[in-house]
Every structure is written in C-alpha cells, then in structure tokens.
Amino acid sequence: MPFFRTVAASIISLGVLCSAQSWADAPDKPEDFIRRAMSAIQKKNYRYAVFQLKDALKMDKNNADAWNMLGFSYRMQGEEKFDLAWNAYEQALTLDPNHIDANEYLGELYLMQGQMDLAKEQLAKLDALCPTGCKERDMLAKAIADKAGS
Known part of the structure; x- marks a missing residue:
C-alpha cells in the first residue's frame, strides 16, 4: 500500500x-x-x-x-x-472620442501649457459627455478656476 x-x-x-x-x-x-x-x-x-x-x-x-x-x-x-x-x-x-479621462487629462495638459481656451474646450466636451456631472468634469473645472484665479 x-x-x-x-x-x-x-x-x-x-x-x-x-x-x-x-x-x-x-x-x-x-x-x-x-x-x-x-x-x-x-x-x-x-x-x-x-x-x-x-x-x-x-x-x-x-x-x-x-x-x-x-x-x-x-x-x-x-x-x-x-x-x-x-x-x-x-x-x-x-x-x-468620448473617453472621459482622456478628455479631462488633455484639458489639464492644456492648462499646464498655458492654453486656457483649449482647456475650456475640453471642459465643454466633458459638459456634453457628463450632462448630470462627473468627477472628471468637476476636477477640470476646478483646475481651470484655480488657474484663472492665480
């Protein structure tokens, strides 16, 4: 055995x-x-x-x-x-084209390069992609507001 x-x-x-x-x-x-x-x-x-x-x-x-x-x-x-x-x-x-994160990050890149108008275009795209709001849209909006305030 x-x-x-x-x-x-x-x-x-x-x-x-x-x-x-x-x-x-x-x-x-x-x-x-x-x-x-x-x-x-x-x-x-x-x-x-x-x-x-x-x-x-x-x-x-x-x-x-x-x-x-x-x-x-x-x-x-x-x-x-x-x-x-x-x-x-x-x-x-x-x-x-509807990739929410890529639209937000591209907007942040534009901000880092001092291209406020292009960042706002990305924000408008996020407004359309997130009609009821989303964190990515809110984060880019805050980054734009912070940059405009500085």
Missing part, C-alpha cells in the same frame, strides 16, 4: 509542477502590463509605468485606456514629455 501512495503522491506532484511551469511560461496579457503600470503610477513611478504601457500597447494598440494612461505618465514626468503626452491622449481620443 505505501508504494501506491508514493506513486500517487509523485503523480500529483508532477501534475502540480507541470501546471506551475505552464503558468510561469504563460505570456503576459495587456491587462497584466496595465495592472503593473497602474501600481507604478500609484507610487509615482511614471517612467516604469511608461515601459509597462508601451508593452501593453505592443499587444493591443487599440486600447484607449492604455493610451490615456501613457499620456498621463508622460505628462506627470514634466514639460519635456508634454509632446509625448499630447500624442498619447490624441491616440486615446481617436480610438474613443
């Missing part, structure tokens, strides 16, 4: 090892890269987030959320990355 238990335990162990090896060899999905990017963004590690989002976009170039977060990550790195941020937001909005 102990022989059969040993054989059974070996078979089970081999099955677990094989499934673990298959899992370890499984390629990442775009969502995996995006999840790592979001974690990096929470830690303000925007450079690492950019690498993760670029990898996600290699696998799914039509992911408006990934383009939007790429724009955010570039924008948060400062003025020298604003052109890259703008391009990423434009790509997100080409894929999804």
Whole structure:
C-alpha cells in the first residue's frame, strides 16, 4: 500500500509542477502590463509605468485606456514629455472620442501649457459627455478656476 501512495503522491506532484511551469511560461496579457503600470503610477513611478504601457500597447494598440494612461505618465514626468503626452491622449481620443479621462487629462495638459481656451474646450466636451456631472468634469473645472484665479 505505501508504494501506491508514493506513486500517487509523485503523480500529483508532477501534475502540480507541470501546471506551475505552464503558468510561469504563460505570456503576459495587456491587462497584466496595465495592472503593473497602474501600481507604478500609484507610487509615482511614471517612467516604469511608461515601459509597462508601451508593452501593453505592443499587444493591443487599440486600447484607449492604455493610451490615456501613457499620456498621463508622460505628462506627470514634466514639460519635456508634454509632446509625448499630447500624442498619447490624441491616440486615446481617436480610438474613443468620448473617453472621459482622456478628455479631462488633455484639458489639464492644456492648462499646464498655458492654453486656457483649449482647456475650456475640453471642459465643454466633458459638459456634453457628463450632462448630470462627473468627477472628471468637476476636477477640470476646478483646475481651470484655480488657474484663472492665480
């Protein structure tokens, strides 16, 4: 009887090892890269987030959320990355013109560049997208009001 238990335990162990090896060899999905990017963004590690989002976009170039977060990550790195941020937001909005976050973030980018009129255009788009209001619209409106007051 102990022989059969040993054989059974070996078979089970081999099955677990094989499934673990298959899992370890499984390629990442775009969502995996995006999840790592979001974690990096929470830690303000925007450079690492950019690498993760670029990898996600290699696998799914039509992911408006990934383009939007790429724009955010570039924008948060400062003025020298604003052109890259703008391009990423434009790509997100080409894929999804109603992308609420991309519309807000593009408005914030315009504010950072001193382009108040363009920021207000983004606010008007958010007014249309959020007729009953939304936090993104409110955040851009506050940023515009703060900038106008300073």
